[in-house]
Amino acid sequence: xxxxxxxxxxxxxxxxxxxxxxxxxxxxxxxxxxxxxxxxxxxxxxxxxxxxxxxxxxxxxxxxxxxxxxxxxxxxxxxxxxxxxxxxxxxxxxxxxxxxxxxxxxxxxxxxxxxxxxxxxxxxxxxxxxxxxxxxxxxxxxxxxxxxxxxxxxxxxxxxxxxxxxxxxxxxxxxxxxxxxxxxxxxxxxxxxxxxxxxxxxxxxxxxxxxxxxxxxxxxxxxxxxxxxxxxxxxxxxxxxxxxxxxxxxxxxxxxxxxxxxx
Numbered sequence: 001x002x003x004x005x006x007x008x009x010x011x012x013x014x015x016x017x018x019x020x021x022x023x024x025x026x027x028x029x030x031x032x033x034x035x036x037x038x039x040x041x042x043x044x045x046x047x048x049x050x051x052x053x054x055x056x057x058x059x060x061x062x063x064x065x066x067x068x069x070x071x072x073x074x075x076x077x078x079x080x081x082x083x084x085x086x087x088x089x090x091x092x093x094x095x096x097x098x099x100x101x102x103x104x105x106x107x108x109x110x111x112x113x114x115x116x117x118x119x120x121x122x123x124x125x126x127x128x129x130x131x132x133x134x135x136x137x138x139x140x141x142x143x144x145x146x147x148x149x150x151x152x153x154x155x156x157x158x159x160x161x162x163x164x165x166x167x168x169x170x171x172x173x174x175x176x177x178x179x180x181x182x183x184x185x186x187x188x189x190x191x192x193x194x195x196x197x198x199x200x201x202x203x204x205x206x207x208x209x210x211x212x213x214x215x216x217x218x219x220x221x222x223x224x225x226x227x228x229x230x231x232x233x234x235x236x237x238x239x240x241x242x243x244x245x246x247x248x249x250x251x252x253x254x255x256x257x258x259x260x261x262x263x
Contacts, residue, residue: 035087035096036080043087043095048080052103056110059243061218068222069210069235072107073243077214081242085213089139100213101146103241108147108158108209111237119157119206121199122148122239125224126166126189143241144211159202160211163195164227189227196231207236215243 033040036048052075059073075081081103088096112120124144141162148160167188199206210224215238225235 032095035083035091035093043093044084044099049099051080052084052099053081053106056107056239059215059240061215061243065218065222067225068218069225069238070111071215071218071221071238071240071243072111073215073240074103074106075242077216077242077244085241088143089213092137094137094142097142097146100143100241101150104143104147104211104239105150107239107241108151108211111209111239112207115207115236119159119203120151121163121203121206121208122158122160122211123163123208123224123228123235124160125210125212125220126162126164128166140211140213143213147211159206161195161199161202163191163199163233164189164224165192165195189223191227191231191233193231196233199233208233210235210238212238212240213242215240 032043034045034048035043036051037045039045039047056072056074059071061068061071077085084096084100087093088100108120108122122144124138124140127138127140141160145160148158151158167190208228210221210228212221212224215221218238221238221240225238228235
């Protein structure tokens with residue numbers, strides 16, 4: 001048997017392909033359905049996969065939190081994109097990790113397209129204390145780690161590092177406006193000293209990109225950026241899978257749309 005690039009003696013089939021085959025078998029045996037259209041079978045059917053965006057664009061919130069690093073997203077938080085994010089985060093459809101990671105990867109690439117060459121560190125936005133335990137997984141951390149791995153396969157020097165921690169006290173943001181969100185999240189994140197040392201041991205001069213699933217008001221992303229800057233780490237950009245349409249001002253960026261994925 002030939003040894004694969006993934007490092008396993010499993011014939012000519014890459015390890016990730018075997019994982020996808022296993023996912024497909026499980027979906028079929030357990031009665032799975034496409035997160036986008038509910039068609040029986042895989043968690044993402046080929047037709048819905050073809051509707052996903054193929055590029056990322058600027059995704060400035062409106063109003064823009066002061067000092068927010070340039071944010072990028074692949075499409076509007078609607079339709080298939082919304083279904084994928086919710087399916088992975090709330091319904092624990094783990095087979096959606098890879099398509100979401102590929103979307104996040106596009107945003108990272110676009111965010112750093114004009115940056116000078118150098119190592120990149122992707123920093124996932126942390127969940128509130130206890131939320132990952134309740135969900136049974138860390139969705140943002142999962143897709144960020146996978147995106148970094150896919151970028152490394154392309155020969156880029158990219159790491160995913162969970163540098164941030166959430167402090168107790170912040171409440172669920174659902175239904176809160178920008179001002180209320182800012183008040184709720186003020187000081188809610190921090191970067192422990194040991195995480196700074198860990199980063200310094202692995203990369204000294206790197207482009208830091210804060211990663212999340214959705215850009216809404218930008219307040220969460222700005223708080224993550226603030227926590228990193230408080231320990232001397234500069235954030236180059238923000239990358240997300242999707243952005244809410246109502247947050248994107250026509251004066252700063254063309255509205256994102258899941259129906260117009262390739263521009």
